[in-house]
Amino acid sequence: MLSAALRRGTPERVASANRTLLGQAEHRYLLRAPCGIAVKSAGRRQMATFNVEYALFEVDGVMHKRRFEAPMTALTGETRSGKSTLLEALWWTLGVEGMKLMAAAASCSCIGFTACVGTTRWRITRSTVNPSQDVLFTNITRGTDEHHPVRRSESRRSAADVFQDLLGIPRLGAGRTRVTLELLIPWLYARQRDLPNHYLGRQDKEQRIAVGRVLLGADDETVDALRQEYGSKTKKWRSASNRVKKILRDREERELPSVEDLQRRAAQWAAQHEEESAKARQAGAALSRLHAELAALQQKVSVAEEARRAARAAADGQVRTARRLEAVAAEARGRLAGLREAATDRSLCPQCLRALDPTGLSEDDCPVCRRFDPERQQRAEQFQQRMSQAQQAVERAHAAAGRAAQAADDARSRAADADRAVAEASATAHAFARDVIAPQQQAVVEAEAAVRELAARLEQNTEHLREVAELTELRAQLPQLEKDKMAAEAAYTVARHDTDLMVKQGTDRWSHHLLRRMRACDPEVISASVSPEDFAVTINGGAFDTRAVAGHGMTRINISTLLALRDTALEVPAMPVPQFLIVDGPFTGLGNSSEDRRTGAALLDGLTDLATSGHPSQTSGQVIIACTELHGSPGPAVREIRTSLADGAIPGLPPRQPITA
Template sequence: MGPSFVIERLEFQRGDVWYARYFKGLVTFLVGHSKAGKSTALEALLYPLGLLTATVMPEVRSCQQVRLVFRVSGTRWQATRSGSNPRARVSLKNLDDADEIEHLLPVTSAKAGEKTAGAFVQDLLGLPQAARGATRVGLDDFYGTVMALRQNTIASEFLGGGKDAARVLALEVLLGLWNEDLAGLEKNASEAASRHRAARSALAAFKKLRDSGALADPDSVRAQYQQKQREHLATAERWQTADAALKVAVGECGRLVALHKAAEAQRRKTAKQAMAAQDKAKSASTEHARAEGELATLLKPASKECTCCGQLLPEREPGLCRQCGQKHNGAEDRREKDIAAARAKVGRLELRLRRLEEAAASATTQAAEADQEAAAALTARDAYDEAHLQPSRRAAQHAEKEAHGLSRDIAQLKERLESADYISAQEQVIKAAKEQMDAAMAARDAAVTAHDVRRKEVTALWSQFFLTRLQQINPDIETASIDRSDFTTRVKERNTTDKTFAESSVAGSPKVTTNVALLLALRDLGRVDPGVRVPPLLVIDSPLSGLGANGLDHDTGLRLIETLIDIADDASPDGYACQVIAATNDPLPRPYPGVREIGIDAENRFFDHAPRRDS
């Protein structure tokens, strides 16, 4: 048996006031006519635990908060959830340990690894997180399979009517039959078998292409591949030789470029020097011409006219100025001095001019030679580029292109060659895949054999308890069994053929009896088998539809009540009995010790007329 799970009360807040419904004792019946709100109350009962399948009725949505106070293995907990916003976080708090933090958990996980409120409660109940393929079971699956029978499915669907894969996996977990290691072995065996099938299919498809002629002959492809390899080797050698020659040509061309740059620089320098020398010579020539003009002026005959009046000057004695008649004071004639000075200047400028003209001529000659050298360097560079560098570059590029083209051809031929050799390689792949598959299946089968023994024993004992509970409710039941593969049932009454759950009546007590008896038998099994971890709590919505009638339905209803009370009397291993909370349209026919009735009608609705919570 799993840890005890006992509900103390359901609280709900409206406005600023907290109200509560108390579930004292181990058996509680909600009694009221149809549409009185019994199903609403039972749906809301475990809603605070973070269930996704709980129906949010208008009465629940009108509550600011809905809270469940319960005990698990004797420890008191409270779970609080918003009534108006079902997606809001759920608060879970340990009431017996003030030091433990409050857990605020989401209803659904938004990111990987985030724990939900349902998963937290599932851990409290000792139910592992189980998965098989795409099927995963959570608290909702356990609730809808073994903890509650809803009114809309109790008489028509087998254990809630959920997906078969989820129902089977949930029951395997509860029965202690789900083994994570076995699940891994089954997954490995399935994946190994899939790989083996895929490898065989690939080989079959390849052989079909080969037989149709779509694939080349392997020997021809191999010959082409080898020929291309030889061609590529020769081309690669030519490429290396051409590349080496190109590097030499690039180096020589670089040298010629450097020589041309130096010659060009020298040409510009000498041209500049020649121009400067010519400018100096031109300036000296101008200055010399000016000096010669001044000398020519001085060498002209002296004027015979007065510079003041223009009259002819009279003849004077030697030593006297013809114009003023005064003596020269014994000094040299001034005019002669000026002429001598002018002649000396002309001679000096003439020597300077001759020197500058020679320098200009030399600079011009050097400039012409530098220009010739620069032109020769340019011609040598261009000629080498055209005759050697460009041919070397074209040869290297052509060899490189040819080598790359052959590399692509070789790669393509290699792929074709690999395809041509695919059959032998794929046969090895298939062989290895089969060995892996056989090993995985052997490991799985060994584990399954041991598992099947346990499954057979557990299912057989469960079937015994199932028959006992069925006969307790309906003495006419003769045989009953539970299928050990999918846990479906077969039931036979006296003087009738045996029927599966789906073959019994469309609705009514046969299916109700089967569902209830199977869950009661599961709890009986939990008390004797420590590997069975079924929660003792059982919520049943309206199983006693015929209690107010007479005859067979009335008698069956009474026996069902007594059976539910009987299961609640048996204690769980941790000291708490199974708690049963059920709903019925008709009042119980008589008082039962330890059984509490909560009447629900228009004057005493579950939510609207609930008492205030005890302080």
């Protein structure tokens, strides 16, 4: 009915439909709001507010505070006095990715902040000495402590997740577009380096859409559950459909036969596989027996080699014995020859064998003293006896040497026989391995190859049969899967259509406030709009990145867009947008011209309006800015904190040294 009214397009009907949609959105948000964060009171929704009371810095064991006591706090002063460092430290405490722990903050042993979220005061601190330690959440109202990790896991929420839950902003979506605090930061904290160059902190289109729809109150847990269910059902249906197409395509490409042919092939190949397996087993058994015979032959070779080694050792011993006895016989023959030579040569002394002069001597005269020797005859008989003994010794030694030589010849003969036995046994074993074992091994290899080939055919055929069974099953499931997908799609489409109408209405209001904010800065702006598709901004018909390469023109578009979003949230209670904003460098690039002064004053007034705005039943909002100096005339809601190198934004640290050329 609502979508029909919008399609008919009459202003009255559209306005009525929009009011109805806003009422539905507020009611939906009240139903899904976290306990203690959003409640219904006196007919109005009490959305959680977020105000930073103190920034905390522990230096040398002393906790120092930087108080944000006014609705709008302006950190002004010299460059490098620590203004941006303080702002980055707030988000680094929560473990937000991309936030830098600068040197001044790293000099503190612990940093954090105290904030009021709704009606509860929290103190959140994190160690800089060991950044991987859990972040400490202290509920000052209740006096309880909670420890939450810097990085989320399957079992624990991260500190950033816990803080987002306190704000009452749901974490919807999945993957890189899941609405986490990392994606929310560009909508809460405008960084100096991004303001004059990139829209919403260079957040890409898909992430911007995910965050924008959540902040406009369009996407909630119910819509996200329908979206996930639709995606899951679509994935199942698409997977089944693609699988059916793939199976059919593969069957067509490979020209696979019918199921009956596959079954006949399976039966035929199974019988052949069993037959070839039996042949392979028989061939293997025969090969095992032949290997046993070969082992017996090799054992014979080993025995023959052992006998050959023994025969060679015995022959070597006999040869050594023959040589030794031959040497003994030669020695005996030498002694006998010496005795014979001494007996036949009378010119030699029988004692020293020196030549004597026998002239004029008889047989019984001593050749030495040339006197009569009565014992000469006796010594001659003894010499003959020695001659006889030497002759006998020679004969015995000769006989022993002959026997030893014969034994050595016999041993060498036996060693030669052993060599022939080893050669014959080795030749027999080699011939058996070559002529019997090798052919049988080839037969076993061929039989096993045939078995493997048939097994592969059977496996492939079985896979084809499984694919056919899967194809049949998927074809039977596809109608129900498609029906489930279409039902989930219809449910999600209805919910998405309603939320798209909410987004359209919300962006219309957002665009209205954006035009008002932009005209306050530049009266020449005649049109401004926020796209309901991707929340991109268009000013005077031009997109954000076509206005200029960089500069304050882009800065005021960024700030005006963020301010206009909060203006819209004041009118649409269903939007979970805190009236809170941090801007680092809102006046960067402004000069002293009348236009620049008007722009600076308009931005200061807009930021001050946000700081003092709020629901009648709530406290005011809060704005924190950092700049070198304020433009325009700050009101009573603005508290200026002057910083310098001597008195930096982070209290408790020693003065910084100026940069010298």
